Amino acid sequence: MKKWMKTCISALLIGTASLALYGCGSDSQKSGAAPETLRIGVTNFADSLEPTDNYFAWVVMRYGLGECLVKFDQEMNPVPWLASSWSIGKDQLTWTFQINDRAVFSNGNKVTADAVKSSIERVFEKSDRARTFFDYTEMKADGQTLIIKTDKPVPGLPGMLADPLFIIIDTTVTDRDYQSMGPICTGPYMVKSFSKAKAEMEANPNYWDGTVPFKKVEIPSIDDPNTRAMALQSGEVDMAVNISPGDLKLFTDSSRYRISEIASLRTVLARINMSPGHPLQDPKVRAALISSTDRKTYCENLLQNTFITGKAPVPPSLNYGFDQLTDPNNYNPDRARQLLSEAGWIDTDGDGYVDKDGKPLEVNFVYYSSRAELPLFAEATQADAKKAGIKVNLKNVDYNILDSMAKKGDYDLCISNIITANTGDPAVYLNWYWKTNSSGSNPQNGSGFSSTAFDTLSDRLSQEFDPALRRQYMIDMQQIILNEGAGLFFGYPKTNMVSSTSITGAEILPADYYWLTKDIRPAKS
């Protein structure tokens, strides 16, 4: 008996030790690896590198493979990339782009206006999404000059061409598997191998815009945020995108790590239904509800500073007057109670909730829980509103159901976490949610909000090319929304990139597709 027990235990010990030794001896990709290799921990949603499929072009750009004519700077202003300059003609329909004379594809072919034209034409041919940005009536190429004519004024066209969908590719290469190798592009890196789980990139020997710092880049997809953080701690990756807020404190040692963190382009807001028959139709009740919510505490304490406190529709990461906008409905529970009283809502039966004509003030708050912060904001609103005497009924639904409920106006409050400016300015977002919906003219606005002043500004905006004036219109539109209490703006999620101090230049930008860039370099070079 003792003999076989010993045999079993010995076998187990030998097995465990062998596994451990195997692990030690294997290529565990620690920080001691060759310095010419960069490793990045990310989450990847794309199965293919065909840029016209789904949102896969984002990954083509995130992995340093593709570039557009235009890119966004830190304040989401469009700045030159493959195009060195652009201008709009007097007819406000003719755009002229000057293609950078130095730009070449990774196969050495020159990026001419004709190549750009053919790349853009391919996008329109293969993707339904292209026409949601703009439509063109004519495109002409002459040397390095590209002319795009539109049928109606499109003031934001340069910003639209910064969307990764419009990555410039060499369409003359036809014998290539775009799904696994990606197209021939102009970025600093090229694909060596790609799967959803892991990508290996190598330096583009023909890169046109300076030297490529790393010979090789490995990009494993690590979906679990805790694992991503551990991979960075263990040195298996040199940088990681979007470390979870709870794990950020692991990287506060500035001698070893660098955290780059900003407010993203997202806003978490609750649309407010002010259609006839809904309790929030009364502006005083709306103002009371907004005033009762302590959004600073939600963002700083409840969500541990992972959000910037909300105020306006457009987040502060965009240069659209966040600081100059005033919210008349700042947190003020006394004012909330006072406003309700002025509107005739008083707690007559002593149940803690105000009532009028025998009916309590009840508000239905629709939310979805696939984004972890949304239930928290909803529950916090419910608790704060109760203090003011408003009963908030929470309704958890699937995101798709929420979307159709929002369009039908089947809510009093309806929460979303939305990207506000994926084409550089927030005009689309402001119009879709708040421009008057007259007999289905704007189906996204199911809230019943209608303002002549807002619509006038929106119409001017659609014709205006002057960036300063466009900015001012959008600031004024936001102020109208705030004055009318036409939305409850909870906060703006932060996004981050954490890197080891062995590298430099890892900066997170508001646009969520500039991850691997030529600016990320070894610290000692």
Add this chain to the structure above:
Amino acid sequence: MWIQSLFSYFKQAVFTLLGISFIMFSLTMLSTDDLAKQLITGSEDIIVSQEQIDAVKKELGLDRPFLVQYGSWLFHAVQGDFGFSYMAKKPVIDKILECLPATLFLSAVSLSMMLVIAVPLGILSAFKSNRFYDYLIRSISFLGISIPGFWVGLMLLWFFGLRLGWFPVVSSTVRLDTVILPALTLAVNMSAKYTRQVRSAVLEELGQDYVIGAKARGMSNFYILWKEVLPNALLPLLTIFALSAGSLLGGAAVAEIVFGWPGLGKLAVNAIEYRDFQLLQGVVIWIASIYMLINICVDLSYSHLDPRLKKKEHSHG
């Protein structure tokens, strides 16, 4: 007789698969008020126009009546075409086959680990019944059952990956060194259950007269265990083993997500996240098929392993 049984199992399998596919299809379509939008945007909250949504609905045939959609899917599925994954932009069968090797490898390693851990411990526990080792092993197995898989995974990562540096933290590439921690994560929970099953099966056999007789004849414990007890205890253990194998071959979502292992479990979760109903349908059919195949194998192996069952079948026949 053997062919008759096989035919009967096959009939059952076909009806079960039909039922599963219909229920699955109905549930998917019920929960898709605006499936097309989710398919376009994935997990991103991006404004999408009605025209885009209508185009996708038309492209995928979502505007047709439910039964027509199901019938069309079934017609193609029986020919091996499970449709096209909108999320991956690939045929569903290609995507499943892409993830299958990783799942098979992880399953094989974790089942081997489970056997290496659970069988010796279960036997030891039975032989030392109601003594210190038995209490210790039972307590540990109770703990193993109670601890959630993701926590075990994270702790293993932290200890063996981060603190000791023995294994890589990231397992997105399928290799022998990357499989160890995810396999161990799965093996911990399965071993805990299996140890208790081994213990009770062995304990039951140890109390049988033939064991007492063998001991009286002076046979060694080792001989009694290998030649007498284990063959008799094998039958109930085989069922549990088969269930574990079936569940692993369907993918181990939690471990796969924690370690970034590119298997079927992670694929299924992604398909749900992106409402890629054709891919989800394909994965579910795979899981159901593998469960049934394993059960058929186990049922058929019973009569081979236990001649008494074969005799019973003959006498009933």
